[in-house]
Amino acid sequence: MQQHYHYMSDPTPYQRNISITGTIGFEELRRKAPASYAAGLPAVKVALEHAAREAGLIRSVKTLAHMNQKDGFDCPGCAWPDPDDRSKLGEYCENGAKALAEEATLERVDEQFFRKYSVEELSRLTDFEIGKSGRITRPFVLRPGSVHYEPIEWEEAYALVGEHLRQLASPDEAVFYTSGRSSNEAAFLYGLFARSFGTNNMPDCSNMCHESSGVALSETLGIGKGSVTLDDFKDAEVVMVIGQNPGTNHPRMLSALQQCKENGGKIIAVNPLRESGLVRFKNPQQIKGVLGGGAALTDIYLQVKINQDVALLKLIMKRLLMLHREGCEVFDEAFINEKTSGYKQLVASLDAHDEVHLQRLCGVPFEQVDQAVELLAARKRIIICWAMGLTQHKNGVDNIKECVNLLLLKGSIGKKGAGTCAVRGHSNVQGDRTVGIVHHVSPAFNQALKDAFGFDPPAREGLDTVHAIQAMHEGKAKIFVALGGNFVSAASDTAYTARALQNCELTVSVSTKLNRTHLVAGKTALILPTLGRSEADLVDGKARYVTVENSMGKVHRSQGRLRPASELLRSEPEIVAGIADACFQGAGPVDWCTLGSDYERIREKISEVIAGFEQYSERSAGGGFYLPNNAREADFSKLPGGKAQFSLCKLAEHTLDEExxxxxxxxxxxxxxxxxxxxxxxxxxxxxxxxxxxxxxxxxxxxxxxxxxxxxxxxxxxxxxxxxxxxxxxxxxxxxxxxxxxxxxxxxxxxxxxxxxxxxxxxxxxxxxxxxxx
CATH class of the missing domain: 2.40.40.20 (Barwin-like endoglucanases)
Structure with missing residues (x-):
């Protein structure tokens, strides 16, 4: 180690002497040349080594056999969809195996652990070390002035939360955060509780990642989700992967890209880093992926400067426009005339930009731009995929809208093998949104809740993640409840966020494993341990299942198999219902205890409130069902004029001096x-x-x-x-x-x-x- 220190929070009489980063030092850095391919046998080897080390090899292999299978459980990692024809060798990737190993770890955080270590000592560990502590075995409470978590019984924990909530001067002094790991059933019940309590303060992890996608797609295509299905990759002529590193973040996507290539499709990658997973893929389930050289993926790699995607896309569209004016059938004029609005304004905007200026901004040589233009000009079945490389910028919404502009010009929306593909990160982040985890107000959704449950939901817009942090920092929000996640590490401005959480009278974390947010806590803090995705959820010996929605809008079942890490764990719906029941003390029209124990009743209510969930339980079996998607059908009737909207997007502005x-x-x-x-x-x-x-x-x-x-x-x-x-x-x-x-x-x-x-x-x-x- 060369240097050791850590960032401390600002202690006050009620706060602890907490590090917000852990002790900083260096290990022995080793470097090699970047890999020439992704996956292959090394991925299998690393996955099995990790699984054996964390959870035991035989136990892990048996459990992995059920992950992402139709009768099994959904991977607790990414939201990439499962094919209809599942692999018998295993429908998971290296990082999916790691995610399971983390959840199925044999390490435990129990009473003895917290007697041995104070939160101050634990906070000096790195995030990696904290995460390796293990599964939380029972509820724990950190009381004012104490530096040790101590055990607390479930009913006492529920009562503590309920008492704090009832003491608030306004429901808007509470914040209810959601992580994308939660099931549809848990998320719906959680949102129902927040609205019953009287607030729309429901920030979630989407605010920090794909919120820009939701806004851009809603305004241009009328739905805040991508439009493609997994099968569309088989028929795509071109797939553009922009601001995304699938080899690490969504490895199973590589199989879809490989299939596209095998069917004659082309792939254009746009990314500041040259990522191995976009260059070549060795599929470990194929002989050529084990013994051969694998599959070359990217045909054209455009190494754009950070956040200059709009400049690059404008340059591509200008050159396509030039070809179109020369008489080539580049744009789909029939689609543009019938289905879109704003084409003339877009063309005028493109004409106003100088090509040399656009090229200097994006940094991609004209020769490579022209190669991409040549591919795009002759093809109409185009998919554009993206992730946080486009969304997490000042102009994140415009980044997505410019992608939509290109697709609309080509008529590549609402047809087979074409469309938008916002690749979501966490396994059910899309589902959380669909079932009501939103801080915005929808009069139609509120009316549906009123019809189903008999109360008036709040009509005030709630706080998103950034503004929730600011409200806690300023003392305007006093209680923070998190359904999953590691909030302090995930949010921006770590020191500011840490002080915001420590200002709270109470912080509550529904979690599986220990993380830094449990240590950077409010005056009183609760950890409520829940079942993992892979664990059996039993009541009276009968197994229950939950449902999730993948990145392409398909809803399906998830049913764990493993024996729970502790007999004292409870499911997320049970925990949410327990808190709600303790808060309302029997008052109000909602029977929380029944809903928390009977997931079928939750699904019945979801189908009453949200369109597309009819015959919910029956249709969720097997491969599941797709939710309605107007963009997939090229139906833009809900937008102004009943048409998809072209957008006038500004270039990114970054003022950089020489230093x-x-x-x-x-x-x-x-x-x-x-x-x-x-x-x-x-x-x-x-x-x-x-x-x-x-x-x-x-x-x-x-x-x-x-x-x-x-x-x-x-x-x-x-x-x-x-x-x-x-x-x-x-x-x-x-x-x-x-x-x-x-x-x-x-x-x-x-x-x-x-x-x-x-x-x-x-x-x-x-x-x-x-x-x-x-």
């Missing part, structure tokens, strides 16, 4: 969201260390920096300096002026008050920073 860089936060390959599986980023050739910053070699030379030299990163917004210290510089294939580093380590640099227009998504992928020598 500034644009930093994007990224995941390592050993990571899913804030869960850190290990310290390796195998595909990028970085091992045994997370505190690194990737920098162009020419930028290093200009700054006089040597390889692995220690530097500090600072951001400066509105007169406030934020610091993330001790990173080793690693030369990497990234555009000049751009940097990349892992989150949550660099979330310290993201200002709480800078976020995307309309969606309020933090600017985690385009932070202006300076590099200081350590």
């Amino acid at each position: 500034s860089f644009l930093l994007m936060t990224i995941r390592s390959h050993d990571q899913f969201n804030t869960t850190i599986y290990g310290l390796d980023d195998r595909y990028r050739g970085i091992f045994n260390e997370r505190r690194i910053v990737m920098m162009n070699a020419e930028d290093m030379k200009r700054k006089g920096l040597k390889e692995e030299q220690v530097v500090h990163l600072t951001s400066h917004y509105d007169g406030v300096e934020r610091r993330a210290e001790c990173f080793k510089v690693v030369p990497y294939d990234i555009p000049e002026g751009n940097l990349a580093a892992y989150f949550p380590e660099t979330n310290l640099l993201v200002p709480i008050n800078h976020y995307a227009d309309k969606s309020n998504t933090p600017i985690s992928k385009s932070i202006v920073v300076r590099v200081e020598v350590g």
Whole structure:
């Protein structure tokens, strides 16, 4: 170790001496050349080693056989959909196996653990070390002035939450956060409770990732979801993968891309980093993936500068427009005339831009742009896929709208093998939204709730994630309840968020494993342990199931198999119902206890309230069912004029002086969201260390920096300096002026008050920073 220190919260008489980052130091960094392919036998080997180490090899293999199968449980990782024809060898990827191993770990956080370690001691661990502590076995409470969690009985815990809620001066002093891991049943019940209590303060993880997608797609196509199905990849002529690293974040997507290629399709990748998973894929379930060279994926790799996707897309569309004017059948004029609005304004806007200026902004050579234009000009079955590389910017909504512009020009919406594909991260983040976890007010949804339950839901817009943090920081919100997630590590501006949580009178975490949010807690804090996705949910010996919605709008069942980590665990619906019943003390029209124990009753109510869930339970069996999707049918009747909307999108604006860089936060390959599986980023050739910053070699030379030299990163917004210290510089294939580093380590640099227009998504992928020598 070369250096050891940690960022501390600002202690007050009721707070503990807590570190918000853990002790910072260095392991022995090892580096190799970036991998030339993704998956293959190394992925199988790493997955099995991780599973054996965490949960036991035989136990893990038996359980993995049921993951993502029609009669099994949904992967607790990403939301990529399952094919109708499931693989008998296993329908999961390396990181899915790691996610299961984390959940099925044999380590336990019990009474003895919390007697041994104070929250102050635990806070000095890294996020990786905290996560390896194990599964939480029973409810625990951290009382005012104490530094040790102590056991508490379930009914006492429910009563404690209920008492705090009833003491609030206004329901809007409570915040109800949701993670994307929750089931449809749990999320619906949770939203019902928040609205019954009288608030729409329901921030969720979508606010921090794909909110920009939802806003952009709703305004242009009339639905805040992608339009494609998994089968569309078989028929696509071109798939554009923009701002996404599927090899690490959604590895099963590689199979869909491979199938597209085998059927004659082409793939265009757009990303600041050259990611191995977009170059070549070795499918471990095929002989050529084990013994051969695998499948080449990307035909054209456009290495765009960070957040200059709009400039690149405008340049592509200008050149397509030129070909169209020359008489080539490039645009779908029949579709444009019949189905869209704003075409003339878009064309005039494109004409106003200078091609040389656009090329300088995006950094992609004209030759490569023209190669992409040639592919796109002759093809109409086009899918555009994206993730947080497009959404987490000041202009995140415009990034998505520009993608929609290109698809509308080509008539690539509402037809087989074409459309939008917002690749969601967590396993049911889309489902949470569908069943009502939204801070916005929908009069129609409120009326449906009133008809089904007999109360008037609140008509005031609630707080999203950013504004909930600000409300807690300012003392306007006093109770924070989290249905899953690791809020303090996931949110922007870590120090600010930590102080916000510590200002609360009560914080409540419904969790499976220990994380940093349990340590950076309110005056009183509760940990309520819940069943994992892979665990059997039994009542009177009968197994229950829940449902989830994948990234493409398909709802299906999930039923765990493993023996629960503790006999004292309760399901999320049971926990939500227990809190609600204790809060209302029998008053009100909702029978919380019945709903919490009988998931079938919850599903019946969902089908009453939300269109598309008719015969919910019956249709969720087997492969499940698709929810209605107007964009999939090219039905834009709910939009102005009944037509899809072209958009006039502004170019990204970043003011950088000679000492500034644009930093994007990224995941390592050993990571899913804030869960850190290990310290390796195998595909990028970085091992045994997370505190690194990737920098162009020419930028290093200009700054006089040597390889692995220690530097500090600072951001400066509105007169406030934020610091993330001790990173080793690693030369990497990234555009000049751009940097990349892992989150949550660099979330310290993201200002709480800078976020995307309309969606309020933090600017985690385009932070202006300076590099200081350590």
